Amino acid sequence: xxxxxxxxxxxxxxxxxGVSIGSFALLHLVPGDPAxxxxxxxxxxxxxxxxxxxxxxxxxxxxxxxVYLGHxxxxxxxxxxxxxxxxxxxxxxxxxxxxxxxxxxxxxxxVLGVVAGVIAATxxxxxxxxxxxxxxxxxxxxxxxxxxxxxxxxxxxxxQWFPAGGHGTAAHLVLPALVLGASSSAVIARMTxxxxxxxxxxxxxxxxxxxxxRERIVIYRHSLKNAMIPILTVFGLEFxxxxxxxxxxxxxxxxxxxxxxxxxxxxxxxxxxxxxxMLVVATTFVLVNLLTDVxxxxxxxxxxxx
Amino acid sequence: xxxAVKAAAPRxxxxxxxxxxxxxxxxxxxxGGIVVAVFFVVALFAPVLAPFDPLKGRLxxxxxxxxxxxxxxxxxxxxxxLSRVLYGARITVRIQLAAVGLxxxxxxxxxxxxxxxxxxxxxxxxxxxDILMAFPGIFLALAIIAALGTGLGNVIIAAGxxxxxxxxxxxxxxxxxxxxxxxVQAARALGQGDLPIVVRYLLPNSLAPIIxxxxxxxxxxxxxxxxxxxxxxxxxxxxxxxxxMLSNARSYMxxxxxxxxxxxxxxxLVVLGFNLLGDGLRDSLDPRLRE
Numbered sequence: 001x002x003x004x005x006x007x008x009x010x011x012x013x014x015x016x017x018g019v020s021i022g023s024f025a026l027l028h029l030v031p032g033d034p035a036x037x038x039x040x041x042x043x044x045x046x047x048x049x050x051x052x053x054x055x056x057x058x059x060x061x062x063x064x065x066x067v068y069l070g071h072x073x074x075x076x077x078x079x080x081x082x083x084x085x086x087x088x089x090x091x092x093x094x095x096x097x098x099x100x101x102x103x104x105x106x107x108x109x110x111v112l113g114v115v116a117g118v119i120a121a122t123x124x125x126x127x128x129x130x131x132x133x134x135x136x137x138x139x140x141x142x143x144x145x146x147x148x149x150x151x152x153x154x155x156x157x158x159x160q161w162f163p164a165g166g167h168g169t170a171a172h173l174v175l176p177a178l179v180l181g182a183s184s185s186a187v188i189a190r191m192t193x194x195x196x197x198x199x200x201x202x203x204x205x206x207x208x209x210x211x212x213x214r215e216r217i218v219i220y221r222h223s224l225k226n227a228m229i230p231i232l233t234v235f236g237l238e239f240x241x242x243x244x245x246x247x248x249x250x251x252x253x254x255x256x257x258x259x260x261x262x263x264x265x266x267x268x269x270x271x272x273x274x275x276x277x278m279l280v281v282a283t284t285f286v287l288v289n290l291l292t293d294v295x296x297x298x299x300x301x302x303x304x305x306x
Numbered sequence: 307x308x309x310a311v312k313a314a315a316p317r318x319x320x321x322x323x324x325x326x327x328x329x330x331x332x333x334x335x336x337x338g339g340i341v342v343a344v345f346f347v348v349a350l351f352a353p354v355l356a357p358f359d360p361l362k363g364r365l366x367x368x369x370x371x372x373x374x375x376x377x378x379x380x381x382x383x384x385x386x387x388l389s390r391v392l393y394g395a396r397i398t399v400r401i402q403l404a405a406v407g408l409x410x411x412x413x414x415x416x417x418x419x420x421x422x423x424x425x426x427x428x429x430x431x432x433x434x435x436d437i438l439m440a441f442p443g444i445f446l447a448l449a450i451i452a453a454l455g456t457g458l459g460n461v462i463i464a465a466g467x468x469x470x471x472x473x474x475x476x477x478x479x480x481x482x483x484x485x486x487x488x489x490v491q492a493a494r495a496l497g498q499g500d501l502p503i504v505v506r507y508l509l510p511n512s513l514a515p516i517i518x519x520x521x522x523x524x525x526x527x528x529x530x531x532x533x534x535x536x537x538x539x540x541x542x543x544x545x546x547x548x549x550x551m552l553s554n555a556r557s558y559m560x561x562x563x564x565x566x567x568x569x570x571x572x573x574x575l576v577v578l579g580f581n582l583l584g585d586g587l588r589d590s591l592d593p594r595l596r597e
Contacts, residue, residue: 018437022449029453137585141578143529145536146552146570153563244443248533262445263537266452274452278445285442 004297012286019286023279024068027271028061037271038081077276082268087276090261095280097167098257101176101249102242106235108181109188114224114231116185117192122219124197132189139186144245148179148252165254172253180249184238191234195227202226229300236292240285325514328590335586338521341579349395358386360393360546369562381551381565382558383544390546391572397547398528398576401462405527406520408466413473414516418504420474421481432478435471444468447530451539461540465530469523476519480512514591521584525577532573548573 027034035051036043043051052058056067071077077087120132155175156164162175199205200223208222209215247259258277265273348355358376363384370380378387420431438446447464454460484490490507498506532549534540541547543554548569555566 014433015436015440018434019440022437022441026449026453137581138574138578141525141574141581143532143536143549143570143573143577145533145549146567146573149552149556149559149566149570153559153567157560240442244445247444247448248536251537262448262452263539266448266539271452274449278441278449281442281445282440286440 001297005294008290008293012290015286016283019282020069020072020279021065023275023282024065026275026278030271037269040081072279077279078272080265080270080273082265082270082273087272090273091258091276091280094256094261095258097255098243098246098250098259099284101173101180101246101255101257102239104173104177105180105184105242105245106239108177109184109238110235112181112185113188114192114228116189118196118219118224120189120193121196121200129193132193136186136189139189140183142182144179144183144248145252147182148175148249151175151179152252165252167255172255176249176253176255179252180242180245183245184242187238188231188234191231192227195230196223199223199227229296232299233292233296236288236295239288243281243285325590332586332590334582335590338579338582338584338586341575342521342583345395345576345579346399348392349399352392352396356386356389356392358389360385360390361544369558369565371562372564378568379562379564381555382562387565387568390551391548391568394546394548394551394569394572395576397458397541397545398531401458401465401531401541402524402527404462405466405531406469406523408462409469409473409523410516410520412466413470414477414509414512416470417474417477418481418508418512421478422485422500422504422508428478431474435474438467439471444530444533447534448539451534456534456539456542458541458545461531461534464534465527468530469526472523473516473519476515477512480515481508484508484511518584518588518591521580521587525580525584528573528577528580 027037030037033048035048035055035057038055039047039051056064059067075088077091079085080087080090083090116132116136120129123129152164152175155161163169163172166172205218205223208218213222243259246257247263249255250257250259251263258281262274262277262281265271265277363380365384367376367380367384369382370376370384372379376386376388378391381387381390416431416435420428441449446468450464450467451460454463484507490503493503493507531540532547532552535542535547535549536553538553541550543550551569552566552573555562555569559566
């Protein structure tokens with residue numbers, strides 16, 4: 001187990017290094033003088049020289065990257081061009097919101113997806129199974145932003161059950177979490193169905209049935225527990241994808257998350273904000289995947305010896 | 307040959323003939339295939355099919371509900387929504403083909419090299435793919451747009467690079483299984499060079515998973531590209547790109563919801579079509595799933 005975790009940890013080092021090179025390179029990939037990008041088009045030559053010196057832009061690229069990485073590791077992600085606040089502060093204000101939204105969406109999809117998947121698997125090839133299959137295909141095909149507008153139109157404008165946008169109360173998060181969780185629910189339902197069908201074929205399930213256990217216990221205690229192991233990995237992956245989907249959900253419902261921060265940063269050409277947010281989101285995604293893999297190895301000992 | 311042996315012998319022996327038969331029997335694949343075919347026809351013949359100019363509006367006819375003159379109503383500038391949706395299919399097809407083509411060419415090449423050469427080359431390529439995949443969902447596309455700017459060409463690059471690792475992984479996995487098979491070993495024993503082995507044996511035998519991926523990824527590209535346009539970071543108005551149309555129509559959602567709903571429905575339908583087709587193809591092409 002320890003060896004497995006160590007190997008897995010070593011593997012993420014080059015990935016995180018690559019991610020930080022990517023986010024560092026962003027400013028230099030933008031056509032034009034980085035100093036001018038940071039200072040604005042009207043900056044005088046003196047201001048540009050000062051900016052170049054302050055940001056170390058007059059030094060060779062590898063040296064610049066070393067400084068960037070050193071700062072990032074100590075939590076210094078630079079200063080926002082637009083608001084003049086530290087990028088780390090902006091991210092600390094907005095990221096928890098996105099994490100909460102992504103977590104709620106996973107909760108929604110865990111309940112919907114696992115229930116639908118178990119029902120579909122236990123009544124294989126029935127009308128219910130077919131309906132669940134179709135629903136999950138539709139679920140992964142709907143554009144998040146359109147589903148969001150549709151839900152808003154029906155539940156906020158027409159029925160007035162939930163507020164149409166903004167934030168503050170729990171009611172404000174219901175629609176965004178449902179919208180964001182829709183496609184994860186579909187993925188998890190399909191995975192649960194496949195995994196359950198696999199487990200239901202196993203000898204220990206036949207044994208459980210043969211010794212006369214009630215079907216409910218066979219399904220929930222013996223089968224689902226084992227079927228859940230591969231589904232765990234999907235939870236981790238889907239959590240990451242929900243961070244991506246949050247960009248669109250936050251735009252539809254005007255929510256103050258990191259997705260909005262990035263999009264506004266791109267519009268305002270506020271590159272330090274975009275760089276910092278990308279770095280934080282990607283690092284989070286990599287760490288979530290690491291945790292998922294470790295959890296997988298913990299629950300399924302067969303994995304560790306591969 | 308006795309009658310019994312004749313009866314037991316399979317009627318079709320060709321892989322692709324066999325597969326085609328199974329694809330046709332698979333209702334999901336047929337339904338998806340029909341949607342995709344209609345979509346391509348619409349894109350190709352949009353100028354013939356569209357009753358109005360997609361870019362010219364009449365300000366006297368703003369935000370009209372569907373009528374006999376405008377089957378799907380008009381938008382905030384009095385433009386015909388049906389004509390815009392039909393023309394939007396053209397832009398969508400162009401983005402999809404270019405982005406998936408780019409991802410396929412780069413991804414398949416990298417996957418072939420990684421799988422065939424192995425060792426440190428494999429490590430290098432796949433770690434690089436890991437880095438691209440460390441940006442969840444639309445984030446990688448956003449980063450590319452942040453660096454390159456908006457517009458059709460950059461959307462294609464952003465949506466395409468996003469998919470390179472997917473193709474690389476699928477092709478690499480396929481090559482890894484094929485590499486040790488007897489027919490490839492035999493080719494090598496007969497003195498065939500690396501390039502002929504890759505082109506003649508590995509690539510054709512990896513086609514099945516590549517075709518499945520291509521169909522599924524046509525769906526992903528549409529979601530990514532229209533998402534970027536919806537955020538205002540993709541194809542820009544007044545172009546009738548579906549995501550951009552939806553983004554514009556948001557402001558009129560309460561007075562004229564159909565203007566926002568119709569392009570979204572178009573996206574959902576086409577994505578569903580490609581997903582059904584891809585799923586159906588996977589079930590038909592995967593030898594392990596054969597009865």
